[in-house]
Amino acid sequence: MSRPRCSRCQRPLSLCLCALIPSLDSRTQVLVLQHASEASHALNTARLAVLGLRNAQLRVGENFTDESSGDVPSYLLFPGEEAVPLSTLAGADRPIRLIVPDGTWRKARKILHINPWLAALPRVALPEGLASRYRLRKAPMPGALSTIEAIVTALNILERPAEFDELLRPFDALIEGQIDAMGALTYQRNHAGGA
Numbered sequence: 001m002s003r004p005r006c007s008r009c010q011r012p013l014s015l016c017l018c019a020l021i022p023s024l025d026s027r028t029q030v031l032v033l034q035h036a037s038e039a040s041h042a043l044n045t046a047r048l049a050v051l052g053l054r055n056a057q058l059r060v061g062e063n064f065t066d067e068s069s070g071d072v073p074s075y076l077l078f079p080g081e082e083a084v085p086l087s088t089l090a091g092a093d094r095p096i097r098l099i100v101p102d103g104t105w106r107k108a109r110k111i112l113h114i115n116p117w118l119a120a121l122p123r124v125a126l127p128e129g130l131a132s133r134y135r136l137r138k139a140p141m142p143g144a145l146s147t148i149e150a151i152v153t154a155l156n157i158l159e160r161p162a163e164f165d166e167l168l169r170p171f172d173a174l175i176e177g178q179i180d181a182m183g184a185l186t187y188q189r190n191h192a193g194g195a
Contacts, residue, residue: 006018008051009021009047009048009051009170010040010044010047011042011174015177017048017170017173017174018051020169020170020173021048021051021052021169021170022052022166022167022169023052023054024052024053024054024163024164024166024167025054025055026053026054026055026056026155026159026164027055027095027158027159028055028095028096028097028098028154028155028158028159029055029056029057029072029095029096029097029098030049030050030053030055030056030057030097030098030100030151030155031056031057031059031067031074031097031098031099031100032046032049032050032056032057032058032059032100032101032102032147032151033059033061033064033099033100033101033102033111033115033118034046034058034059034060034061034102034103035060035061035062035101035102035103035104035107035108035110035111036060036061036062037103037107038060038102038103038107039060042178043174043178045146045147045148045149045171045174046058046100046102046147046148048148048167048170048171048174049147049148049151049152049167052166052167052170053151053155053167056151062110062111062114063114063115064111064115064118066115066117067097067099068097068099068117068118068121070097072094072095072096072097073094073096073097074096074097074098074099074121075089075096075097075098075099075121075122075123075124076099076101076112076118076119076121076122076123076124077098077099077100077123077124077125077126077150077154078100078101078108078112078123078125079123079125079126080123080125082123083123083124083125084122084123084124084125085124085125085127086124086125086126086127086154086157086158087127087157088124089124089158090157090158090159092158096158098124098151098154098158099118099121100147100150100151100154101118102147105144124154126145126150126153126154126157127157130145130149130153132144132145132146132149146171148167148168148171149168149171151164151167152164152165152167152168
């Protein structure tokens with residue numbers, strides 16, 4: 001039987017993070033395109049990011065409707081040879097839409113492959129050499145960040161440094177909670193069977 005879950009953050013009620021999730025305004029529109037396999041993942045950082053930003057949306061699937069049209073120019077936050085530093089867009093006259101694929105690197109690349117409109121967008125990248133706070137998963141390459149870390153870093157570059165760091169509070173609590181739970185499980189395994 002599964003534990004009751006919070007309808008907002010999707011965490012078990014006893015581990016609900018809603019009290020830590022801010023409600024921040026951003027000039028930048030953030031659209032997260034989440035691979036369907038990530039939606040029910042216990043460490044869903046994209047959901048936390050979108051819940052904490054008033055100007056953000058989350059779409060779940062693999063094949064997405066073209067979201068690049070409209071009055072706001074769209075950019076894909078994804079590394080690649082043709083990607084330009086995100087800092088080149090800082091201080092732009094008008095807002096932009098930042099489209100962020102969410103999933104493992106393999107699944108994020110699959111989203112780009114299935115959605116040619118997305119792969120055709122101008123790409124922007126974060127600075128190299130950033131360190132992740134995500135201590136539960138081994139980064140597949142140097143500078144790899146979780147989705148929430150990438151969004152916070154991007155918004156801090158585009159708008160104001162450190163203004164969006166508050167989004168990392170529920171992320172840090174999520175990580176600490178998982179580490180504590182893993183420690184308790186290890187303790188139970190090591191002390192099973194009695195003395």
